Amino acid sequence: MTSIGHSSSASSPAAGVLTAERGGEILEVKNLSAGYGPYRALFDVSFSIPAGAVVALIGSNGAGKSTVARTITGLVTATEGSVTLAGTDVTKLSAWRIARLGVAHVVEGRGVFSSLSVEENLVLVFRQRAGRRSVAANLARAYEAFPILGERRKQVAGTLSGGQQRLLSLAKVLVVPPKLLVADELSLGLAPVVVDTVYEGLEAINRNGTAMLVVEQQVDRVLRLASKALVLDRGRVAYDGTPAGAATAIDQLLSRREEAGARAAALVDTTGGAESAPQVADMVEDEMGGAGSGLEDCPSSEGAPSPES
Amino acid sequence: MEQFLGFAVPGIPYGCTYALVAVALVLTYRATGVFNFAFAAQAYVAALLFTALIQSAHLSEWLAFVIAVVVVSPLLGLAFDRLLFSRIPNSNNMAKLVTSISLLVGIPALMQVFIPQNYYAPPSIVFNPNTVYFTLAGAPLNGLDMSAIVFTALVLFAMGVMMRLTPLGLQMRGAVESRRLVQLDGVNAGGVVAVAWMISSFLAGFAGILLAPNFSQVQAQPFLTLMVAAIAAAACAAFRSMAVAAVAAVLIGVATFTLQGYLPTQSFLFTSILPSLPFLVLVGALLFHPGMRKLDQATDPLASVDPPLPPLAAAVRTPAMGRVISVLWYVVLGLFIVSMLTWIPRDWESVLNQGLAFSTLFLSITLITGMGGQLSLAQAGLAGVGAFTAAQLANHLGLPMMAGMVVGAAFAAAVAVLLAVLSLRLRGLGLALMTLGAALVFDNIIQSSQTLGGGSGGLGPMNNVDWGSPFGLLNPNGHALFLATFSVLVVVTLAILMIRRGTVGRLLGAMRGSETAAAGIGINLTWQRILIFALSGAVAGIGGTLLVIQQGVANPQQFNYVFSLAFVVIVVTTGVTTVEGAIQGAFGYVIIQKLLGYAPAQFANLTFVLFAFGALTYAQHPEGILEFQKRRSMQRFEPLFERLFPGSQPDAGSQGEPLIAGGLSEEAVRG
Numbered sequence: 001m002t003s004i005g006h007s008s009s010a011s012s013p014a015a016g017v018l019t020a021e022r023g024g025e026i027l028e029v030k031n032l033s034a035g036y037g038p039y040r041a042l043f044d045v046s047f048s049i050p051a052g053a054v055v056a057l058i059g060s061n062g063a064g065k066s067t068v069a070r071t072i073t074g075l076v077t078a079t080e081g082s083v084t085l086a087g088t089d090v091t092k093l094s095a096w097r098i099a100r101l102g103v104a105h106v107v108e109g110r111g112v113f114s115s116l117s118v119e120e121n122l123v124l125v126f127r128q129r130a131g132r133r134s135v136a137a138n139l140a141r142a143y144e145a146f147p148i149l150g151e152r153r154k155q156v157a158g159t160l161s162g163g164q165q166r167l168l169s170l171a172k173v174l175v176v177p178p179k180l181l182v183a184d185e186l187s188l189g190l191a192p193v194v195v196d197t198v199y200e201g202l203e204a205i206n207r208n209g210t211a212m213l214v215v216e217q218q219v220d221r222v223l224r225l226a227s228k229a230l231v232l233d234r235g236r237v238a239y240d241g242t243p244a245g246a247a248t249a250i251d252q253l254l255s256r257r258e259e260a261g262a263r264a265a266a267l268v269d270t271t272g273g274a275e276s277a278p279q280v281a282d283m284v285e286d287e288m289g290g291a292g293s294g295l296e297d298c299p300s301s302e303g304a305p306s307p308e309s
Numbered sequence: 310m311e312q313f314l315g316f317a318v319p320g321i322p323y324g325c326t327y328a329l330v331a332v333a334l335v336l337t338y339r340a341t342g343v344f345n346f347a348f349a350a351q352a353y354v355a356a357l358l359f360t361a362l363i364q365s366a367h368l369s370e371w372l373a374f375v376i377a378v379v380v381v382s383p384l385l386g387l388a389f390d391r392l393l394f395s396r397i398p399n400s401n402n403m404a405k406l407v408t409s410i411s412l413l414v415g416i417p418a419l420m421q422v423f424i425p426q427n428y429y430a431p432p433s434i435v436f437n438p439n440t441v442y443f444t445l446a447g448a449p450l451n452g453l454d455m456s457a458i459v460f461t462a463l464v465l466f467a468m469g470v471m472m473r474l475t476p477l478g479l480q481m482r483g484a485v486e487s488r489r490l491v492q493l494d495g496v497n498a499g500g501v502v503a504v505a506w507m508i509s510s511f512l513a514g515f516a517g518i519l520l521a522p523n524f525s526q527v528q529a530q531p532f533l534t535l536m537v538a539a540i541a542a543a544a545c546a547a548f549r550s551m552a553v554a555a556v557a558a559v560l561i562g563v564a565t566f567t568l569q570g571y572l573p574t575q576s577f578l579f580t581s582i583l584p585s586l587p588f589l590v591l592v593g594a595l596l597f598h599p600g601m602r603k604l605d606q607a608t609d610p611l612a613s614v615d616p617p618l619p620p621l622a623a624a625v626r627t628p629a630m631g632r633v634i635s636v637l638w639y640v641v642l643g644l645f646i647v648s649m650l651t652w653i654p655r656d657w658e659s660v661l662n663q664g665l666a667f668s669t670l671f672l673s674i675t676l677i678t679g680m681g682g683q684l685s686l687a688q689a690g691l692a693g694v695g696a697f698t699a700a701q702l703a704n705h706l707g708l709p710m711m712a713g714m715v716v717g718a719a720f721a722a723a724v725a726v727l728l729a730v731l732s733l734r735l736r737g738l739g740l741a742l743m744t745l746g747a748a749l750v751f752d753n754i755i756q757s758s759q760t761l762g763g764g765s766g767g768l769g770p771m772n773n774v775d776w777g778s779p780f781g782l783l784n785p786n787g788h789a790l791f792l793a794t795f796s797v798l799v800v801v802t803l804a805i806l807m808i809r810r811g812t813v814g815r816l817l818g819a820m821r822g823s824e825t826a827a828a829g830i831g832i833n834l835t836w837q838r839i840l841i842f843a844l845s846g847a848v849a850g851i852g853g854t855l856l857v858i859q860q861g862v863a864n865p866q867q868f869n870y871v872f873s874l875a876f877v878v879i880v881v882t883t884g885v886t887t888v889e890g891a892i893q894g895a896f897g898y899v900i901i902q903k904l905l906g907y908a909p910a911q912f913a914n915l916t917f918v919l920f921a922f923g924a925l926t927y928a929q930h931p932e933g934i935l936e937f938q939k940r941r942s943m944q945r946f947e948p949l950f951e952r953l954f955p956g957s958q959p960d961a962g963s964q965g966e967p968l969i970a971g972g973l974s975e976e977a978v979r980g
Contacts, residue, residue, distance in 0.1 A: 128495030
């Protein structure tokens with residue numbers, strides 16, 4: 001697995017498409033807002049990823065982590081703000097153009113074509129990322145690193161187990177290292193041993209210069225790898241700084257929520273009635289520094305924010 | 310054995326004709342994710358253009374071929390993709406279905422406006438139809454047979470190679486599964502899908518000119534019927550494998566010809582069931598092929614990127630606007646009744662009576678699609694079941710039509726229940742195909758059977774039975790027909806409004822929002838579905854009977870399956886979510902048709918063109934383009950309404966909010 005990152009970087013023609021100046025930023029996100037239809041998920045998000053850095057993006061359910069990832073790679077169009085990749089404004093570019101600039105996105109869940117075979121899945125991506133000539137070589141490398149995929153190369157991907165499908169989607173990005181890797185919930189549903197391997201793979205391609213934005217719920221794990229951390233809370237950046245500080249930021253966030261939840265519970269107890277529910281909601285809103293209520297504000301596709309979460 | 314071969318072999322080229330269409334249908338579905346009902350229309354356009362270029366413009370065959378098939382057909386496909394289908398989210402199956410059905414209805418009608426001449430069959434290309442090339446087991450294969458066999462084999466081979474072995478095929482297969490995921494791999498998904506549309510449209514055009522020499526004239530209907538038969542073959546392959554589809558098509562052809570040879574020619578089986586064989590195969594495939602049940606299942610792992618679809622029937626009106634509209638409705642209603650009884654001339658009275666009958670019929674679509682959330686393409690057929698039941702009872706037992714209507718409604722409801730039970734596990738496309746198959750079986754039976762359907766002339770009143778006089782109580786020459794039809798419509802409308810506001814309406818609303826969630830809170834989906842089918846069938850039966858009473862004859866052509874498609878298109882344009890939508894659709898339909906009667910004959914079909922264009926906006930305006938426009942123009946007057954009807958401020962929070970799964974505000978349903 002560790003060998004992947006080293007051996008393949010040279011063969012990638014995508015190398016050089018994005019050239020961040022040494023010490024510069026590979027990704028710059030400014031005042032980004034985005035959402036799904038009438039539902040807004042991100043509010044004025046700004047951050048940057050230094051060249052070669054690993055940035056951990058953490059936050060609770062519905063905080064907008066996946067939306068940040070999707071907006072960067074063009075799956076979701078930003079309503080305001082800009083995304084700049086190594087000096088190129090990509091805010092309005094479609095996803096495939098951004099992908100061709102050397103950005104890879106491992107999506108949450110099973111990011112494979114379930115009706116195509118394992119090999120077809122890999123051929124599809126290698127052809128685009130590394131050119132037709134090196135497809136065979138890249139396939140060989142993928143099967144070497146993930147022998148299980150080699151055994152099942154003719155099998156339709158939809159019939160693989162969940163973990164094997166994750167491996168396949170990892171093989172799609174690890175074998176030909178991109179310039180920027182956006183990984184969404186990589187470790188979700190994987191056995192701990194496999195998670196170790198996955199992170200070794202990430203470290204390996206990072207040593208070869210791939211910058212990363214890693215969205216994770218397993219906070220400890222990703223903070224060890226990261227050189228920088230971002231905490232999102234309800235569509236806004238709550239913390240942007242060193243990984244060490246992130247843990248404290250999360251604790252603060254959680255304790256504030258617990259406090260708000262406890263207060264709300266107490267209020268319900270004392271007033272004891274359903275009529276006061278809106279009042280309670282308002283109090284919780286104030287407590288948490290939220291900006292008003294209503295549909296416009298809730299990232300509803302991932303569940304409305306609730307005091308318990 | 311020799312006899313068997315003698316019967317079976319001529320079926321092979323016949324089956325190959327199906328196979329060509331079936332393979333192209335499978336390709337379109339696999340490469341674009343759209344089940345292209347408009348395929349028949351595209352084939353017809355190419356055949357018509359090809360023939361017109363040869364017979365009117367006197368171009369050479371090859372030049373005509375290049376223009377019609379190589380240039381125009383792919384451009385048409387490209388236009389479909391860029392202008393329509395690429396704008397519909399992949400998960401919106403209903404919009405994809407409605408859009409392709411509108412194209413199917415609208416394009417042939419449009420062509421008839423532009424090219425009104427009747428053309429005889431064009432020459433066949435490459436092979437000479439009068440030459441016998443081979444004799445297989447005693448059966449001669451002429452040029453038409455040869456072109457069917459050779460070109461089908463060629464297309465099958467070329468498509469198989471493209472999808473299996475080329476990068477483009479791989480990208481197409483990926484793009485069908487998830488356009489977003491394939492983009493993350495750096496593939497220009499929009500471009501790939503556009504190419505897929507162009508290739509499949511080229512095939513449609515190619516099929517069109519290959520098939521045209523088989524028919525005596527270039528008309529849309531045979532293409533349509535052929536396509537539906539080919540769907541059966543494609544369904545046997547669950548729209549996945551082109552090879553299986555081709556084999557199934559050939560088998561259907563062989564089976565048809567073999568049975569034709571063995572069955573006695575005068576039997577019911579020969580005249581009625583045999584022509585329905587492909588549709589019975591379609592029904593069988595839908596029932597027993599596991600792949601057909603998964604047709605509309607979302608495969609896109611990134612489906613959550615799309616904003617959630619609005620519930621099918623989210624009628625959002627501010628209370629003020631609802632109030633104004635309902636007042637206007639009562640005014641219009643009063644004027645209508647008074648006018649019908651006083652000054653309206655006879656011929657227009659009969660047109661408006663027809664409008665009332667169609668309103669009832671269209672309300673069955675409001676029930677099944679607007680409330681039930683299911684697209685049924687059998688409504689005209691169900692109306693026919695009701696109408697012919699009533700007509701037969703009137704003729705044989707002397708039962709008044711109005712009484713027969715009740716029996717007819719019950720019988721239509723029973724047929725609808727049977728249909729519902731058969732299609733319990735089908736959704737969206739599967740259900741649309743099942744109902745279409747049922748409508749075609751009904752069509753074939755009623756049209757071919759002299760006893761049941763009265764042959765080509767239809768069933769007329771006999772033995773001094775007066776169809777136009779309800780219960781024999783009212784004078785049929787006065788306004789009896791109007792009063793009777795009108796009261797039936799009022800009763801049906803009130804019943805639907807009550808159902809909608811009651812428990813059943815709420816349960817159906819929940820189901821439209823999410824079947825899973827509805828089942829989760831304990832709603833019996835099966836029972837609700839059967840119920841709404843039964844109601845819709847009964848209302849369709851009533852509407853059909855009214856139509857027959859109004860026209861004085863029950864003609865099978867009135868209930869042709871093509872009308873099932875057209876009716877859906879009409880109601881979707883004027884608003885499938887509201888009762889007033891159905892009524893507007895019916896009156897719009899009859900009035901426009903009457904007015905176009907004054908124009909040159911070629912414009913007669915413009916009605917369908919107009920409604921089809923309206924229905925193309927379904928993806929953007931699922932509530933109906935008319936309803937949308939009404940709402941928009943009303944919004945301009947909103948300040949005025951507020952002044953006229955003070956205190957009608959909407960509740961805080963309800964304005965602009967998509968109502969929970971089809972929870973229609975009271976005002977929205979008033980009609």
